[in-house]
Amino acid sequence: MISHRPERLFEHERHSEAANRKSDIRGTYDERLNRILEAATGLIARVGYGRASMRAVAKEAAVSLAGLYHYFDSKERMLFLIQTRAFNSLVNNLREKLLGVTDPVEQLRVMVRAHVGHFAANMAALKVCSHELDSLTGAAHDEARRLRRDYYDLTRGIVDRIYDEHTPESTLDRHVATMCLFGTLNWLYRWYDPKRDRSPTTIANQISSQFLHGVLGVSNRGC
Amino acid sequence: MISHRPERLFEHERHSEAANRKSDIRGTYDERLNRILEAATGLIARVGYGRASMRAVAKEAAVSLAGLYHYFDSKERMLFLIQTRAFNSLVNNLREKLLGVTDPVEQLRVMVRAHVGHFAANMAALKVCSHELDSLTGAAHDEARRLRRDYYDLTRGIVDRIYDEHTPESTLDRHVATMCLFGTLNWLYRWYDPKRDRSPTTIANQISSQFLHGVLGVSNRGC
DNA sequence: AATGACCGTATGTACGTACGTTCGGTTTTT
DNA sequence: AAAAACCGAACGTACGTACATACGGTCATT
Numbered sequence: 143m144i145s146h147r148p149e150r151l152f153e154h155e156r157h158s159e160a161a162n163r164k165s166d167i168r169g170t171y172d173e174r175l176n177r178i179l180e181a182a183t184g185l186i187a188r189v190g191y192g193r194a195s196m197r198a199v200a201k202e203a204a205v206s207l208a209g210l211y212h213y214f215d216s217k218e219r220m221l222f223l224i225q226t227r228a229f230n231s232l233v234n235n236l237r238e239k240l241l242g243v244t245d246p247v248e249q250l251r252v253m254v255r256a257h258v259g260h261f262a263a264n265m266a267a268l269k270v271c272s273h274e275l276d277s278l279t280g281a282a283h284d285e286a287r288r289l290r291r292d293y294y295d296l297t298r299g300i301v302d303r304i305y306d307e308h309t310p311e312s313t314l315d316r317h318v319a320t321m322c323l324f325g326t327l328n329w330l331y332r333w334y335d336p337k338r339d340r341s342p343t344t345i346a347n348q349i350s351s352q353f354l355h356g357v358l359g360v361s362n363r364g365c
Numbered sequence: 366m367i368s369h370r371p372e373r374l375f376e377h378e379r380h381s382e383a384a385n386r387k388s389d390i391r392g393t394y395d396e397r398l399n400r401i402l403e404a405a406t407g408l409i410a411r412v413g414y415g416r417a418s419m420r421a422v423a424k425e426a427a428v429s430l431a432g433l434y435h436y437f438d439s440k441e442r443m444l445f446l447i448q449t450r451a452f453n454s455l456v457n458n459l460r461e462k463l464l465g466v467t468d469p470v471e472q473l474r475v476m477v478r479a480h481v482g483h484f485a486a487n488m489a490a491l492k493v494c495s496h497e498l499d500s501l502t503g504a505a506h507d508e509a510r511r512l513r514r515d516y517y518d519l520t521r522g523i524v525d526r527i528y529d530e531h532t533p534e535s536t537l538d539r540h541v542a543t544m545c546l547f548g549t550l551n552w553l554y555r556w557y558d559p560k561r562d563r564s565p566t567t568i569a570n571q572i573s574s575q576f577l578h579g580v581l582g583v584s585n586r587g588c
Numbered sequence: 589a590a591t592g593a594c595c596g597t598a599t600g601t602a603c604g605t606a607c608g609t610t611c612g613g614t615t616t617t618t
Numbered sequence: 619a620a621a622a623a624c625c626g627a628a629c630g631t632a633c634g635t636a637c638a639t640a641c642g643g644t645c646a647t648t
Binding site (some may be wrong): 153190193212219273276277278310314315317318319321322324325326327328329330332333334335338340345349351352353356357358 | 403413414415416422423495499500537538540542544545547548549550551552553555556557562563567571572574575576579580581582
Binding site (some may be wrong): 395397428429430431432435 | 623626
């Protein structure tokens, strides 16, 4: 079913046309949508998607219940937007930081640093992404999986190159190795507390080092 | 509020007293409770706790909706029982397998093998444990956390001993190392498919090796 | 310059439903 | 006959969503 409601595509057509004219007191359409999505993200991260009622989201975002449905046509669509934005931002950020880095070992360090850093800066969003993938269904679920798949492929490519360059004869399963890394990274939301624990950079360094030593079997600095 | 419904305590008081007199009652009661909990576990693992309605659980377990409430006084209590049983079984199994193993490196191998093996044999239950901790509230939540804490302490002890014996001067954070391991293990439910992937033993070996190389920085076999 | 059609934004309210839980009673077991 | 196990039917509620409406701008027409 195709919605007749607005929900414009960001950074696409209609954007300039509408935004150029006037930036309201309450901000542009995208700004307001962002504000709402951020409020929703925080609430969902706190209580879970199932228990985050649209009424509670509305209260959190300081809009009326009906007002929410001006920005998306269903609760699931809202969750989809949250996940899509977070993941796109994660992947784009990573792609950008990888520019010019050719050594695969360094690429992995960059990838882990980018992930942990992005996590520390957007904890709620990444928590929602880690926890609520299966709350999406149908096409939205497929699309969310596709985004994850891109991220996996990117990382898997780095892992492959590390193996090929350093231990091409290794019998370790590269898929398993990659999933172990993702497990380590995606589990962060269960325990990492930036107030209590060490800095994201420190954590990232330890994770990188452990992973690299783990797959290479030896230190990559000297030894 | 204290329930007046049955829900006997397993392996506690009442056990001998009741079991000696009429062993088949207790047996059948627990068997039936188990059957119900297993059905619920499978459903919750499939669709999530929030979307697993008591009506659906009842259908899955082939009992009436009201009949469920003969075994526990609330949905949350049901989830609590599922998690408690799975975790107790996990920890007891591990404690047993650790008997007589003194080398901490070997202890870690045993721990990982036990976890992966237990996971492969009880995927639904461990998936629920990994995913639905926060669906518990109040005292049940505290108790579930306590069980996890025991598991953490057990593992952390092994990690500590590995560090102390092999790299006492290492600056790696042992808490972070332990949480990375848990991340790797607890993320299994997101990707591991026993039909598609290698055997649990193979996976466990790779995880152990990677982790050990990771924290030791060198191979523990030769090198 | 005034008018009026139109659109985007926002709201209050109500509908239908699915949920967790309870109650009173019936069947089954001991 | 007492107790345990189980059930059908209902209750109250909270939820996602739809509907009817209103306000304030924009813009083409007058």
